[in-house]
Amino acid sequence: MSSLLCKSFLFMQRKSPCPISHSTTVNTTRARLRGVVFDMDGTLTVPVIDFAAMYKAVLGNDEYRRIKAENPSGIDILHHIERWSPDKQRKAYGIIRDFERQGLDRLRIMPGAVELCEFLDSKKIRRGLITRNVKEAVDLFHLRSGIMFSPALSREFRPCKPDPAPLLHICSTWEFQPNEVMMVGDSLKDDVTCGKLAGAFTCLLDEKGRYSLADFNNVDVEPDFKVSSLSEVHSLLEANFDLMP
Template sequence: MTLSLMPPLNLLPLKFLSDTLMLKPSRAFFKSFATTMSVQSSSNPIKSRLKGVVFDMDGTLTVPVIDFQAMYKAVLGQDLYVSIKSNSPSGIDILHHIEQWAPDKQQKAYEIIADFEQQGLDRLQIMPGAAELCGYLDSKNIRRGLITRNVKSAVDLFHERFRMSFSPALSREFRPYKPDPAPLLHICSSWEVQPNEVMMIGDSLKDDVACGKRAGAFTCLLDETGRYDSPEYATVEHKPDYKISSLSQLHLLLETNFDLTP
C-alpha cells in the first residue's frame, strides 16, 4: 500500500493545478526564490580572527646571506652531512645534532656556526617589503613577534640597524628553540591570545612551519625561489597553510583570509 501526500486533483485549487501541471511557477514563487538567492550570494564565509604575526628573522625579515649548506658541511663533515640530508627531506636541524655531542666537540661546532653567523651580520640587509608590511600590521593593530635560532646579539643588531620593533623577540638562548612550539606558545601567552589567533611566517619547513603547526597556529611559508615545490618536499610532515614568494604578498593574503578588526 502506497501513501500519497498529494490531495485528489478535484480538491486542488484551479490556480495550483495550472501552475503545477504546466510547470509554471507563480510570480510569488519567483519573488521568494530571488530573495533567497540574493541572501545566499551576498553572505560571506566567516573569517578567522588574527591578532598577531610572528616572524622568523634570517631569510624572512632579512635577506638570506648565510650559506647554510656550507655551514652544515663544515660542522658535520661531508659524509655525515650527506647521510643526514638523505633522511631529512625538510632540512637539517644542526643544533639538535650538536646537542648530542661531547662538550669539546660541541664547542668547536658552535665556533664554526658563530663564524658563519658573524659573516652574515656583516652583510645584513632588510628583506624587500618588510618595512611596508610592518607599517601595514601597525595600521591594523596586529602585534609583531620574532623567533629565531640565531643569537641574541644578532636580534639586537637587527632592531638597532633597521629600527623595527618585534616583541617578544626570542633568540636561540630561549630553550627549547624552534621547531619546538614552546617559543611560539610563550609569545601567545605573553600577548594573552590563543595560538589559532596567530600566524607564524618563515622560510623553513623544518623550523618555522613545524613550530607553528605544533603550536596550533596558522602558518605561512616564504618561498622566494620556489624550491619547496620540489617533489622531495611532497611528503614532509608539516605543510604550511599558505605560501608566498615575497613579503609584499602577505598583506593581501591577510585581508583576504582573516578578520583583522581590532
C-alpha cells in the same frame, strides 16, 4: 598541562583551516587574527649565510652527505650537535658563530618587511619574532631596520624551533590563543612545523620557488598559505582574516 597548551593541542588535531594558497584567495569565513610572528633569517632579512657550507664545516663532508640523505626536508644542526660531548659542542658552536658573524656584516632587510610592519601597526596587530640565530643578530636587526619586535626570541630561548615552545611562549605573553596568531617563515621544517604544532596559522615565504608538493610529502605538515614575497602577505591577511587587535 596549561589551558593554553591544551587548547593549542586540540587545535593542531584539526585539519588545516584552508589549503595552500596565494594572497588572491578569499575565504567566506574569516578567522580572527591578532598577532603575526616572523622568522628572521631569510624572512625579515635577505638570506646571506651559506648553510650548506656551515653544516659541512661542522659535520665534515661525509657526515653531512649521510645526514642530508636521511633528512630530505633539511638538517636540524642545533638538535644534532646537542648529542655531542661538551668539547665537541663548543667547537661546533664556534664554527656556527663564525658563519653568523660573517652574515651580520652583510645583513640587509628583506624587501617589503618595513611596509608589512607598518600595515600591521596600522591595524594594531602585534608583531613577534622567533629565530635560531643569536641575540646579537636580533639586536643588530632591530637597530638597522628601526623596527622592534616583541617578544623577539633568539636561540638562547630553549627549546628552539621547530619545537612549538617559543611560539606558545609568545602567545602566552600576548594572552592570545594560538589560533589567533600566524607564523611566517621561509622554512617548512622549522617555521611551518613550529606554527602547526603550536596550533597557529602558517605562511611559507618561498621567494625562489624551492618548495614543491613533493617537499610537503617529506614532512607531516603543510602551510596554510604560500607566498613568494612579503609584499603578498598584506593582501593575504586582508582577504582571509578579520584583523582585530
